[in-house]
Amino acid sequence: MTQIHFTLNFEEMTKELLNCNLNNVIKGQLITIMNAYMEAERDKLVNANIKEKTDERQAVRNGYYERQLTVPVGTIDLKIPRTRDGEFSTELFEKYSRMDQTLVLMMIESVVNGVSTRKVTKLVESIAGKQVSKSFVSNMLKKLDPEIKRWSERPLTKNTYKYLFVDAMYIKVRENHKIVSKAVYIAQAINHQDKRELVGFSVSEKESHIAWQEFFADLRARGFSNPNLIISDAHKGLKSAIKEEFLDVPWQRCTVHFLRNMIDVMPKKNTEQERLILKSIFRAPTIQHAKELRDEFISLVEDNPKFQKVIDILDEGFHDATQFFKFPERHHKHIRTTNSIENTNLQIRRRESVIRIFPNQDSAFRLIGAVLLDLSETLDINKTFLK
Incomplete structure (x- = not known):
């Protein structure tokens, strides 16, 4: 019996399809290859040539049925082989799923990169050659849910962590016919490889x-070990949750937020010198230098009642805002603020601003999860964070 033997490299074919302008040629080749592959599959199942009488025969060929498949270069028509007993089922579409999903991934990438659903719909129509609805695009995007779920729930036992940055940002979501605010909680760590x-x-x-306690409990349940330091702003609920969930782990108050809190209550005019000294406290090389600069600032302004509130805030928060001095000096610029995670928030905000109001909480989780999943792959290949 004659059989066809060949191996398809679907990832390579996907690359060729996405980068090729000869759509009709590529589509014709793809149809030929896929039809031949399925024919070979059926031949293997039947185990006999056409009309051949043999005890080895396992089934009888029974023609074909047509099926359309949407791929990045458009829609192709395939001839699916059948057997009389209906037992034949091609494995091609399972193997081809990575190719089949490139159209979905294109839509996802477009949305993740800040393209509106309406524009994505038009993009899909131009590629697939047929009209699609917004709901179609939304439903196709849901195919990413299992991947986001796996990533967001993955075990964290493979690494140990030196530093943990946590922050929250707010988004708008429709809920019960109203527009409400929801908090997006994000945690970014520096692992033992300094990444x-x-x-x-x-x-x-x-x-x-x-809410913060539940968030930290989830990290714990997934195997997150105690870091050496946790960096965040001074939100009251966040602080208390950190103390409760991470016993004996020092907390670093973000110095950018701390400085902003003090500057906001300072006189606006003729305070350049005072502001300069205040900022230099948290750029000092050692804790001793920082204390000296703090004392210098207080000596400079203590006779001015307009600065009393600033002095009170500085006294109250100085200890928490200088925990980073306990760690190597080369780490200071990275761990004294939440700037690292703020940059992540900006990436989310850039995409989220196109949508403005999420239709529901699931869609918010999907888009933000897709953005973070994409960013996490970039972080994996970045150079060492702590230099």
């Missing part, structure tokens, strides 16, 4: 002790 790693995110209600 950044996005270790967790969730979309929940507004910031609170309970």
